[in-house]
Amino acid sequence: MKILVTGGAGFIGSAVIRHIIQNTQNSVLNVDKLTYAGNLESLSLIEKNPNYQFSHTDICDRAALDQIFTDFQPDLIMHLAAESHVDRSITGSAAFVETNIIGTYQLLEATRHYWNALPENKKTAFRFHHISTDEVYGDLEGTEDLFLETTPYAPSSPYSASKASSDHLVRAWNRTYGLPTIITNCSNNYGPYHFPEKLIPLVILNALAGKALPVYGNGAQIRDWLYVEDHARALYQVVTEAAVGETYNIGGHNEQQNIDVVHAICELLEELAPNKPEGVAQYKDLITYVTDRPGHDLRYAIDATKIKQDLGWVPQETFATGLRKTVQWYLDHQDWVANVQSGEYQNWVAQQYQSEQA
Numbered sequence: 001m002k003i004l005v006t007g008g009a010g011f012i013g014s015a016v017i018r019h020i021i022q023n024t025q026n027s028v029l030n031v032d033k034l035t036y037a038g039n040l041e042s043l044s045l046i047e048k049n050p051n052y053q054f055s056h057t058d059i060c061d062r063a064a065l066d067q068i069f070t071d072f073q074p075d076l077i078m079h080l081a082a083e084s085h086v087d088r089s090i091t092g093s094a095a096f097v098e099t100n101i102i103g104t105y106q107l108l109e110a111t112r113h114y115w116n117a118l119p120e121n122k123k124t125a126f127r128f129h130h131i132s133t134d135e136v137y138g139d140l141e142g143t144e145d146l147f148l149e150t151t152p153y154a155p156s157s158p159y160s161a162s163k164a165s166s167d168h169l170v171r172a173w174n175r176t177y178g179l180p181t182i183i184t185n186c187s188n189n190y191g192p193y194h195f196p197e198k199l200i201p202l203v204i205l206n207a208l209a210g211k212a213l214p215v216y217g218n219g220a221q222i223r224d225w226l227y228v229e230d231h232a233r234a235l236y237q238v239v240t241e242a243a244v245g246e247t248y249n250i251g252g253h254n255e256q257q258n259i260d261v262v263h264a265i266c267e268l269l270e271e272l273a274p275n276k277p278e279g280v281a282q283y284k285d286l287i288t289y290v291t292d293r294p295g296h297d298l299r300y301a302i303d304a305t306k307i308k309q310d311l312g313w314v315p316q317e318t319f320a321t322g323l324r325k326t327v328q329w330y331l332d333h334q335d336w337v338a339n340v341q342s343g344e345y346q347n348w349v350a351q352q353y354q355s356e357q358a
């Protein structure tokens with residue numbers, strides 16, 4: 001099969017592509033704009049594989065998308081391209097509306113145009129898989145509830161509102177035009193190649209540098225953490241096995257308070273990186289409480305029973321095993337981290353693609 005993956009240079013998209021190239025015979029075309037969050041170095045393990053190709057494209061560019069469909073002729077689409085950081089959505093929501101809503105709309109329309117012209121057997125087998133977040137369901141504060149696939153949407157942040165909008169568009173394109181779509185809503189991911197603005201890599205890297213470990217509010221926010229490679233396996237199973245029109249929640253059954261996550265990282269670092277920066281007695285001494293994010297949801301938690309029952313998917317990692325792997329990965333990949341943090345990588349992107357933009 002030929003699989004078009006959008007956002008494949010990002011954290012989850014790169015895990016999906018590594019999973020497909022390393023475990024199947026399928027071809028992948030990675031369509032990515034390479035924003036600050038996109039990093040082709042996350043694909044270095046598979047970039048030379050003949051089944052892998054890259055296209056430096058903005059999903060908002062309809063003409064470019066049409067050309068990609070004509071040239072590549074995908075059998076499946078896995079749509080992960082998005083602006084994904086809640087904090088950035090609070091200070092600059094425009095890019096979230098642009099990519100997450102307009103970009104998804106452009107991709108849906110380009111897909112519909114292509115799909116309508118396919119022969120009947122290809123049309124039936126085709127799937128458009130939209131990858132979304134559990135944040136569309138809003139806050140579970142004050143309840144013991146879990147998010148079900150039928151939980152009403154109640155997004156709190158510009159990020160989650162833009163993802164909710166894109167989910168609605170995808171569902172409408174299925175219902176109105178018959179486009180064979182599937183949606184998945186996943187909890188917080190963590191693991192290798194995670195951009196250092198997100199909680200887990202930020203805490204690991206700040207601790208190693210002897211910098212403050214910022215914790216929002218009192219750190220009591222609860223998230224359900226899933227190891228990114230478990231998510232990638234789930235996504236591949238969904239796109240190849242799920243019925244048209246389905247929605248699946250994906251989660252790790254790993255509810256943790258943010259402050260406990262930070263303590264767990266500090267304990268792992270005491271064991272795996274005992275040579276601490278000068279002046280640091282214990283990594284946990286670096287924990288610093290900062291003003292909470294506006295509109296911060298207190299608790300998210302996923303009921304992943306449906307995907308287990310229908311497709312037999314369960315996570316392989318516990319939070320303890322996944323977090324240990326993650327901390328060790330950051331210790332072993334200082335080059336990747338240094339390139340991402342120094343801006344060297346963004347300079348390379350600017351140079352590499354200068355001629356395209358001229």
Ligand code: NAD
Pocket residue numbers: 006007008009010011012013031032033034035036037038039057058059060079080081082083084085099103131132133134163185186187188189190195
């Ligand atoms: P990410 O920010 O690491 O990567 C996003 C990728 O999309 C980057 O490579 C970026 O260059 C690309 N991109 C952004 N705008 C684009 C555009 N206009 N055109 C083409 N490419 C563009 O995000 P992630 O954490 O890998 O998340 C991937 C998807 O999964 C997102 O849709 C996100 O909403 C969803 N999700 C993420 C999590 C999580 O914990 N990270 C959890 C659930 C769902």
